[in-house]
Amino acid sequence: MAEHYYAKGQLNQMIFQNQQTQFSIASISVVETDIDIDEKDLVVKGHFPALTHGNDYIFYGQMQNHPKFGDQLNVFTYEKELPKTEDSLVKYLASDLFYGIGEKTASKIVDTLGLNAVDDILRDESKLDEVVGLKAETKKQFIADLRLHQGFEQVTVELAKYGVGLQLAQKLYDVYAENTIKQLQDNPYDFVFYVDGFGFQRADEIAKTIGIEDNHPTRVQAGILHVLDEESTNGHVYVELPSLVTRLNELLFRGQTEETKQSLHDYLNQLVDDELIVMEADRIYLPQLYFAEEGVASQLTRLLETNEDLTFDESELMAAIGDVEEQEGIAYGEEQYEAVKKALNEKVMLLTGGPGTGKTTVVKGILHCYEALFQKKEQKKQSDYILAAPTGRAAKRLTESTGIKAKTIHSLLGWSGEEEFEYNASNQLSGKVMIVDEFSMVDIWLANRLLKAVPADMKVIFVGDEDQLPSVGPGQVLADLLASQSIPVCRLQDIYRQKNDSYIIKLAHDIKHDQLPEQSVGKKADFNFIDTSSDYAVDTIEKIVTKALEKGYSMRDIQVLAPMYKTKVGIHELNDSLQQIFNPKEESKRELLHFQSVYRTGDKVIQLVNQPEKDVFNGDIGEIVAVKDAKEADSNKDELIINFEGLEVSYTRQDLNQIMLAYAISIHKSQGSEFPIVIMPIVRPFKRMLVKNLIYTAVTRGKASLIICGDYDIFLEGLQKGDAYERRTTLVSRIQAFLGHNVEQVPQSAEQNLENAEVDEQEEFSPYDFMS
Numbered sequence: 001m002a003e004h005y006y007a008k009g010q011l012n013q014m015i016f017q018n019q020q021t022q023f024s025i026a027s028i029s030v031v032e033t034d035i036d037i038d039e040k041d042l043v044v045k046g047h048f049p050a051l052t053h054g055n056d057y058i059f060y061g062q063m064q065n066h067p068k069f070g071d072q073l074n075v076f077t078y079e080k081e082l083p084k085t086e087d088s089l090v091k092y093l094a095s096d097l098f099y100g101i102g103e104k105t106a107s108k109i110v111d112t113l114g115l116n117a118v119d120d121i122l123r124d125e126s127k128l129d130e131v132v133g134l135k136a137e138t139k140k141q142f143i144a145d146l147r148l149h150q151g152f153e154q155v156t157v158e159l160a161k162y163g164v165g166l167q168l169a170q171k172l173y174d175v176y177a178e179n180t181i182k183q184l185q186d187n188p189y190d191f192v193f194y195v196d197g198f199g200f201q202r203a204d205e206i207a208k209t210i211g212i213e214d215n216h217p218t219r220v221q222a223g224i225l226h227v228l229d230e231e232s233t234n235g236h237v238y239v240e241l242p243s244l245v246t247r248l249n250e251l252l253f254r255g256q257t258e259e260t261k262q263s264l265h266d267y268l269n270q271l272v273d274d275e276l277i278v279m280e281a282d283r284i285y286l287p288q289l290y291f292a293e294e295g296v297a298s299q300l301t302r303l304l305e306t307n308e309d310l311t312f313d314e315s316e317l318m319a320a321i322g323d324v325e326e327q328e329g330i331a332y333g334e335e336q337y338e339a340v341k342k343a344l345n346e347k348v349m350l351l352t353g354g355p356g357t358g359k360t361t362v363v364k365g366i367l368h369c370y371e372a373l374f375q376k377k378e379q380k381k382q383s384d385y386i387l388a389a390p391t392g393r394a395a396k397r398l399t400e401s402t403g404i405k406a407k408t409i410h411s412l413l414g415w416s417g418e419e420e421f422e423y424n425a426s427n428q429l430s431g432k433v434m435i436v437d438e439f440s441m442v443d444i445w446l447a448n449r450l451l452k453a454v455p456a457d458m459k460v461i462f463v464g465d466e467d468q469l470p471s472v473g474p475g476q477v478l479a480d481l482l483a484s485q486s487i488p489v490c491r492l493q494d495i496y497r498q499k500n501d502s503y504i505i506k507l508a509h510d511i512k513h514d515q516l517p518e519q520s521v522g523k524k525a526d527f528n529f530i531d532t533s534s535d536y537a538v539d540t541i542e543k544i545v546t547k548a549l550e551k552g553y554s555m556r557d558i559q560v561l562a563p564m565y566k567t568k569v570g571i572h573e574l575n576d577s578l579q580q581i582f583n584p585k586e587e588s589k590r591e592l593l594h595f596q597s598v599y600r601t602g603d604k605v606i607q608l609v610n611q612p613e614k615d616v617f618n619g620d621i622g623e624i625v626a627v628k629d630a631k632e633a634d635s636n637k638d639e640l641i642i643n644f645e646g647l648e649v650s651y652t653r654q655d656l657n658q659i660m661l662a663y664a665i666s667i668h669k670s671q672g673s674e675f676p677i678v679i680m681p682i683v684r685p686f687k688r689m690l691v692k693n694l695i696y697t698a699v700t701r702g703k704a705s706l707i708i709c710g711d712y713d714i715f716l717e718g719l720q721k722g723d724a725y726e727r728r729t730t731l732v733s734r735i736q737a738f739l740g741h742n743v744e745q746v747p748q749s750a751e752q753n754l755e756n757a758e759v760d761e762q763e764e765f766s767p768y769d770f771m772s
């Protein structure tokens with residue numbers, strides 16, 4: 001901090017304040033400074049909370065000359081000195097910072113406890129009992145507020161010494177509160193795994209400052225976990241030893257020697273002994289991913305080997321299918337009929353096929369035929385069927401198409417968000433048939449959890465499109481199950497939906513089979529490719545959206561999909577522009593500012609993470625129905641109320657990083673959903689991201705209309721890049737090993753780990769614990 005200037009003073013006026021980001025500009029009247037200025041007033045600018053009158057503040061930072069506003073102090077950190085007179089202390093305690101404390105109560109506190117009231121209460125909460133007439137609730141809230149404000153300020157001052165500015169300090173404080181500094185001194189690497197935006201390099205610099213040596217186990221261990229974490233964020237289940245060694249040497253020991261390389265091996269062995277990583281041959285796993293793979297393989301083996309066979313008469317099956325055909329007004333194709341039959345016969349089955357091949361039709365057939373053949377004598381029991389999907393929207397679609405309530409996998413398993421799943425190996429689900437749709441989206445960790453909860457007499461049918469993107473989390477479970485050739489499969493190839501006039505379906509299947517027109521196909525009934533450069537893509541999309549709205553389509557019908565958040569045609573930019581069209585600013589619409597975003601009543605938003613306790617899940621799309629300010633909300637905090645298909649959920653500012661505007665969403669987030677109109681920019685800045693299964697996933701989201709705008713050559717190039725998302729997994733060989741096919745030797749140490757009673761303890765971590 002030596003290079004920083006300081007200025008001590010009192011607030012004249014808050015010029016600007018963004019409550020959420022805490023970005024503030026204020027004018028202060030200076031009483032003491034080392035800055036060479038003549039005026040008494042100084043503008044200070046940076047990330048700090050609203051200042052209150054009557055307090056002394058000390059700001060540290062760099063001077064900057066703003067062309068329009070003149071000299072300003074760019075604040076790096078600040079300290080607040082507590083009020084020094086009884087009057088100003090009363091004003092401070094009666095300010096908006098302390099909920100429920102008015103001037104009368106504030107005076108009482110100061111009269112009773114004097115000028116040291118704040119310090120005394122922070123040291124010993126029972127001091128507040130000396131103030132007569134304070135309700136228990138008020139006391140509790142006051143102490144919490146005091147700790148929040150005072151604690152945060154103390155922490156920011158300390159953190160500044162380690163080069164951590166106010167914005168990051170706020171994030172650290174949200175997680176560690178008053179333990180922030182202790183955690184920093186014990187193990188700053190912890191921040192990398194639990195605080196969004198806290199990088200390994202920064203932790204490493206702090207570690208150096210506090211004297212953690214290069215070869216210190218804490219550092220090396222953090223480095224290894226960091227590399228494994230990054231790899232799992234990219235979808236990989238393991239890292240190969242040579243590549244881990246290279247990465248670690250780069251990360252930890254620039255200018256490595258053979259000696260450090262050797263010690264790295266020693267650390268790896270130590271970590272294996274401590275069960276913090278698992279090594280199998282030359283592969284290194286985070287334990288939770290290793291055990292998830294083992295779990296999926298062993299659970300599938302259990303089901304395949306123990307589940308009972310069902311027997312039924314073929315003529316009865318034909319009669320049952322006949323009923324469904326009559327109901328639906330269609331004739332089941334041969335492969336569809338075979339799929340229904342196989343699903344009834346097999347204990348576990350994979351049903352895969354591109355769009356419009358009749359996966360849903362087969363699911364309906366399975367449900368109807370199971371009921372007709374095996375529940376003949378009983379009353380129809382819906383409780384025998386479990387239908388599930390990885391996202392809320394996919395579950396809703398499945399419910400609509402089958403007439404049976406489908407749940408998200410998380411809610412099916414009873415996830416509370418923090419504790420274990422309610423349904424697990426020792427408390428399994430009940431039912432006879434489980435069908436899981438959109439299975440390509442299920443990652444290795446969730447697949448393991450799901451399979452554990454399946455009882456031995458339940459049939460399992462996994463439905464998915466193998467050409468879509470793999471799961472966001474690690475693994476590629478559907479692709480691996482198919483590749484294992486150990487589980488019965490039905491692949492539907494014939495296309496039924498809008499057989500003659502749907503170009504979307506034709507395009508999807510052409511992409512799948514690598515048959516692409518060289519020339520832009522231009523306009524079709526349900527498809528259009530509009531040539532445009534990246535400079536005009538946003539404009540073009542705005543025009544298309546405006547036209548669609550004029551034609552009577554609603555915000556819910558129209559979905560823009562893009563592969564990237566940044567760049568001038570990225571999701572953020574698109575959302576900013578499209579918000580003006582879909583839901584422009586109006587007097588009557590309330591707004592809430594959050595970082596760079598404005599949320600207003602009527603906005604379409606997307607949930608970005610699973611929140612099982614609120615029953616909202618990653619990818620759910622909702623609409624803001626109310627914006628409340630703190631005075632109106634029960635929580636006494638600013639709130640957004642979002643309606644997700646009838647379910648109203650409230651979000652305080654703290655929760656707002658869980659949502660974003662959803663006029664444009666990522667292709668990854670669109671998995672499992674379909675929209676009447678899909679608009680997709682395919683432009684040069686996206687080139688790096690565009691690969692076949694990404695484009696295929698986007699194309700297959702459009703139900704009635706798909707409009708691509710951009711550069712046809714970039715589109716073709718993307719479609720020719722097929723393997724960019726290949727993931728490192730070992731599920732195929734594990735399944736084969738468990739089933740006794742093509743057995744690969746599992747090393748002794750891993751076997752021991754498996755037998756070890758601590759396996760369950762390991763599994764309590766989820767890969768999400770390591771992913772931001």
Ligand SMILES: Nc1ncnc2c1ncn2[C@@H]1O[C@H](COP(=O)(O)OP(=O)(O)OP(=O)(O)O)[C@@H](O)[C@H]1O
Nearest residue numbers: 330331332333354355356357358359360361496497
């Ligand atoms: N055998 C058939 N004869 C006539 N129409 C059929 C047949 N099978 C399916 N269809 C129709 O084709 C359309 C697509 O079928 P379905 O929704 O079952 O396919 P899907 O594979 O689930 O498609 P998607 O993945 O795109 O949702 C539906 O309208 C369905 O009624």
